[in-house]
Amino acid sequence: MKENLAVATLAPTFMTPNKVKGYSVDEVEKRLDAQNPIEGVEKQDLPTPALLLDLNRLENNLATMNEYAKSQSVNLRPHAKTHKCAEIAHRQIAMGALGVCTATIYEAEQMDKAGIGGILITSELVGPNKIGRLVRLTKKRPDTMAVVDSAEHATQLSEAAGTAKVDLNVLIDIDPVGRRTGVAPGETAVELAKTIDRMQNLKFCGVHGYSGASSHVVGFDARKKHSIQYMTPVIESFRKMQRDGLPAEIMSGTSTGTYNIDPALGMTELQVGSYVFMDIDYRIIGGNGENTELYEDFQQSLTVLATVISQNYSDRATLDSGLKAFATDRDFGPEVVGYRGVKYRFGGDEHGILTLDEPDPAVNLGDKVELVVPHCDPNVNLYDRMYCTRGNKVVDVWKVIGRGHG
Numbered sequence: 001m002k003e004n005l006a007v008a009t010l011a012p013t014f015m016t017p018n019k020v021k022g023y024s025v026d027e028v029e030k031r032l033d034a035q036n037p038i039e040g041v042e043k044q045d046l047p048t049p050a051l052l053l054d055l056n057r058l059e060n061n062l063a064t065m066n067e068y069a070k071s072q073s074v075n076l077r078p079h080a081k082t083h084k085c086a087e088i089a090h091r092q093i094a095m096g097a098l099g100v101c102t103a104t105i106y107e108a109e110q111m112d113k114a115g116i117g118g119i120l121i122t123s124e125l126v127g128p129n130k131i132g133r134l135v136r137l138t139k140k141r142p143d144t145m146a147v148v149d150s151a152e153h154a155t156q157l158s159e160a161a162g163t164a165k166v167d168l169n170v171l172i173d174i175d176p177v178g179r180r181t182g183v184a185p186g187e188t189a190v191e192l193a194k195t196i197d198r199m200q201n202l203k204f205c206g207v208h209g210y211s212g213a214s215s216h217v218v219g220f221d222a223r224k225k226h227s228i229q230y231m232t233p234v235i236e237s238f239r240k241m242q243r244d245g246l247p248a249e250i251m252s253g254t255s256t257g258t259y260n261i262d263p264a265l266g267m268t269e270l271q272v273g274s275y276v277f278m279d280i281d282y283r284i285i286g287g288n289g290e291n292t293e294l295y296e297d298f299q300q301s302l303t304v305l306a307t308v309i310s311q312n313y314s315d316r317a318t319l320d321s322g323l324k325a326f327a328t329d330r331d332f333g334p335e336v337v338g339y340r341g342v343k344y345r346f347g348g349d350e351h352g353i354l355t356l357d358e359p360d361p362a363v364n365l366g367d368k369v370e371l372v373v374p375h376c377d378p379n380v381n382l383y384d385r386m387y388c389t390r391g392n393k394v395v396d397v398w399k400v401i402g403r404g405h406g
């Protein structure tokens with residue numbers, strides 16, 4: 001990868017430590033309670049590592065996806081597993097999304113508490129604990145939907161729903177690539193859909209089919225080919241269900257990487273997630289526009305702010321942000337914003353090493369450095385809050401309400 005590819009469109013922000021006020025997390029939040037926007041709190045005042053969200057970029061991303069979906073007459077139910085944040089979900093819905101998807105019942109409960117409905121939980125909820133909670137959530141919010149991929153699971157859902165005297169809305173989960181959950185497309189899927197449709201207290205609503213293997217295929221044409229190859233049998237199964245008289249209204253799936261490919265295939269809903277933040281992983285898949293090398297449909301709005309805590313050598317410096325500050329599931333690390341000749345490598349649980357090769361500007365003890373994250377979803381999950389910024393100003397603090405497990 002070329003040096004600093006990810007930072008090309010990020011405006012450099014050089015932070016001088018001379019006016020730093022140095023707030024703790026509690027102090028920032030106290031100031032937030034007292035006044036909104038937070039008077040006088042700048043990025044450099046924040047305790048690090050801190051997760052930063054550039055609101056101008058976020059808003060651009062939301063608008064871009066929204067306009068595209070409208071232009072294709074396809075609905076949006078964006079995936080909240082990416083942001084786990086009520087404020088972002090509310091903005092997505094205010095712009096026209098039907099609701100949000102969640103990966104877990106815990107995320108769904110947190111979204112519900114924050115006043116968000118229209119929730120589709122995209123992983124199978126199995127066992128009395130999770131099924132019981134789905135039943136309770138559906139009693140409160142009858143538009144909640146869940147996915148199912150076997151007759152045995154459907155029977156469990158049907159029995160729990162019958163006992164609770166509620167109807168559960170279900171989508172059949174079809175696995176396009178044989179990758180994780182879901183039933184194979186074709187006759188197996190159609191037969192299972194018919195079985196589900198006959199079950200008491202289950203309301204069959206359509207198909208969930210997510211081709212995660214297509215999302216990061218490098219090169220737009222290759223990605224398009226991949227998604228068409230694997231999604232076509234899923235959508236054909238959906239159409240067959242309709243032809244056979246099943247009440248299949250929803251065909252939901254699609255990632256940020258295929259948002260401009262799948263609608264033409266016949267999706268009725270997009271469950272795109274990462275577009276709100278973008279990350280290095282997505283930026284390098286290549287786009288469909290003039291720049292085919294980088295994927296620039298959406299802007300990188302999410303960074304981690306770190307502090308240089310040791311600078312004793314000319315060729316390296318040490319940050320306070322290491323394995324606990326970034327998701328480590330990719331074979332590349334974070335990218336430094338706004339510097340030439342500076343690269344990051346992991347240096348341990350709490351430390352990151354900056355390697356310096358004629359750095360411009362110079363890297364000094366105490367400097368604040370912003371880094372683009374390798375993979376946004378698991379990175380957000382490491383933080384309790386996102387500090388929302390406009391330029392250098394911190395204007396809000398949003399909680400990551402769905403993080404962890406529950």
Ligand SMILES: Cc1ncc(COP(=O)(O)O)c(C=O)c1O
Binds near residue numbers: 255256275
């Ligand atoms: C089931 C499901 N739907 C949608 C998404 C959103 O994909 P992306 O974040 O790539 O847009 C994911 C992400 O992993 C997913 O697992």
